[in-house]
Amino acid sequence: MPKLLDLATRRASIRAFSRDPIHLADVIYAIRVAHEAPSGANRQPWRFLIVTDDHVKSKIRHVCELAEREFHKIAPSWFKNWLRDKGISWRKPFLTDAPVLVLIFFKKDEPYASESTWLAIGYLILALEERGLASLTYTPSRSEDVNEVLNVPKAYCLAAIIPIGHPLCRKAKEPRTPLKRLCFLNTWGNPLTESEEGEVKLSG
Numbered sequence: 001m002p003k004l005l006d007l008a009t010r011r012a013s014i015r016a017f018s019r020d021p022i023h024l025a026d027v028i029y030a031i032r033v034a035h036e037a038p039s040g041a042n043r044q045p046w047r048f049l050i051v052t053d054d055h056v057k058s059k060i061r062h063v064c065e066l067a068e069r070e071f072h073k074i075a076p077s078w079f080k081n082w083l084r085d086k087g088i089s090w091r092k093p094f095l096t097d098a099p100v101l102v103l104i105f106f107k108k109d110e111p112y113a114s115e116s117t118w119l120a121i122g123y124l125i126l127a128l129e130e131r132g133l134a135s136l137t138y139t140p141s142r143s144e145d146v147n148e149v150l151n152v153p154k155a156y157c158l159a160a161i162i163p164i165g166h167p168l169c170r171k172a173k174e175p176r177t178p179l180k181r182l183c184f185l186n187t188w189g190n191p192l193t194e195s196e197e198g199e200v201k202l203s204g
Contacts, residue, residue, distance in 0.1 A: 007129045012173040014134035015088075017098040017165040022133060024052070027100055027164055030127035034104075037120035040112030046120050047156060051101040059149050060161070061095035067142035068092065094136060098163030103146070105156040117159045124162065134167040 031048050039045060051057055068090035072083070083089070095101065102124070106117040121137060128135045140146055143158035152158070180191040 011129040014167040016168040026131040033127035034120040034124035039116035043110040045106040045110035045113040049103040063145035071141040098165040
């Protein structure tokens with residue numbers, strides 16, 4: 001079984017999915033893992049909605065793309081350039097191509113509801129990677145539209161939609177900033193140093 005660091009190192013966001021079916025049991029397993037995440041006051045504010053119906057997926061895609069078209073018009077120039085460089089448009093075919101969507105909501109009036117739910121999402125995507133499934137953390141530009149399509153109670157907010165399936169092709173993981181630039185010891189700016197073997201040594 002791969003170690004957690006191995007899973008995190010190889011996991012990459014996928015935007016092009018095969019339509020081949022997947023085992024729903026693997027998705028349920030990942031949700032079980034996500035449900036073990038810590039939460040503010042142990043209130044477990046998350047709710048999971050699994051969508052496999054093609055008609056429902058089409059409705060979700062429709063409202064998301066309407067909102068994305070508007071967002072792409074008003075986005076800052078730097079972000080438009082980044083989206084163009086990455087080949088990301090307002091079109092979201094992964095919402096209908098992926099065999100399963102998992103929508104994660106949180107109850108808005110719970111303590112640290114958003115933060116707790118995103119911890120659960122982190123657990124979820126690593127569990128999916130363990131099961132050999134690709135995923136994407138997609139945050140719609142207007143989550144309220146999705147809530148309306150799915151008759152979600154007003155007390156809940158959509159955190160993310162996770163398309164799940166097998167990738168059309170494996171893409172290289174985006175590079176990571178060296179740890180010594182991000183992790184400090186005792187005081188800000190006092191870095192950790194790594195040996196050539198990858199062992200971390202304390203400096204200072």
